[in-house]
Amino acid sequence: MAANPNIYLIGPMGAGKTTVGRRIAELKGMTFVDSDQEVEKRTGVDISFIFDMEGEEGFRKRERDMIAELSEQPNTVMATGGGAVLDPSTRDLLSARGVVVYLETSLEQQLARTRKSNSRPLLAGSDDLEATLTELMEIRDPLYRSIADIVVTTGDQQARKLAREIVEQLEAIGTA
Numbered sequence: 001m002a003a004n005p006n007i008y009l010i011g012p013m014g015a016g017k018t019t020v021g022r023r024i025a026e027l028k029g030m031t032f033v034d035s036d037q038e039v040e041k042r043t044g045v046d047i048s049f050i051f052d053m054e055g056e057e058g059f060r061k062r063e064r065d066m067i068a069e070l071s072e073q074p075n076t077v078m079a080t081g082g083g084a085v086l087d088p089s090t091r092d093l094l095s096a097r098g099v100v101v102y103l104e105t106s107l108e109q110q111l112a113r114t115r116k117s118n119s120r121p122l123l124a125g126s127d128d129l130e131a132t133l134t135e136l137m138e139i140r141d142p143l144y145r146s147i148a149d150i151v152v153t154t155g156d157q158q159a160r161k162l163a164r165e166i167v168e169q170l171e172a173i174g175t176a
């Protein structure tokens, strides 16, 4: 049987890419990978440490190389980092190698889901989380949309339910 096309999840911090991506992979019997986690595994340090040592630029380069490598694996659901789409070659690659799902998320939801964690360096230094998330979205939302095959608005539904909805939508457009 032919493998499923790869599924790439994009969207802002707290959208649920990691959580929902894992569920989609379970439903489809596909392999789940998370570019943030793979960068951490490869380097042996966490993303905050990479930002401290190499700046955002250093992290972006590692992220780009990691996504390029992971996107070569067949039968894979990949959760990408929230800023992965900033890189034009990553955008091209995701578009070309699989189906791209944008998890669109309200500011309120992002705030609720990122407030507790201090593992996201772009938010850790912010004294106005709302303003920081808004600024990031102004730049990134058009980039997410530019490569999205489907856009899914994440509301209050559980990750498992959202994953089922995404699989149904992908099946409806003949890509899963």
Ligand SMILES: Nc1ncnc2c1ncn2[C@@H]1O[C@H](COP(=O)(O)OP(=O)(O)OP(=O)(O)O)[C@@H](O)[C@H]1O
Binding pocket: 011, 012, 013, 014, 015, 016, 017, 018, 019, 020, 036, 079, 080, 081, 082, 113, 114, 120, 154, 156, 157, 158, 159, 160, 162
């Ligand atoms: N549909 C959902 N329902 C309830 N909680 C959720 C849902 N999706 C995600 N969460 C929770 O929100 C938090 C952030 O989710 P997750 O880490 O999956 O986001 P992300 O998009 O991968 O973010 P990042 O870009 O920072 O990696 C987690 O604590 C997760 O459990």
Ligand SMILES: O=C(O)C1=C[C@@H](O)[C@@H](O)[C@H](O)C1
Binding pocket: 012, 013, 036, 047, 080, 081, 082, 083, 084, 119, 120, 121, 122
């Ligand atoms: O939105 C971003 O730029 C980031 C999101 C996370 O997934 C990580 O990739 C990192 O914290 C940067």
Ligand SMILES: [Mg+2]
Binding pocket: 017, 018, 019, 034, 036, 079, 080, 081
């Ligand atoms: Mg994640």
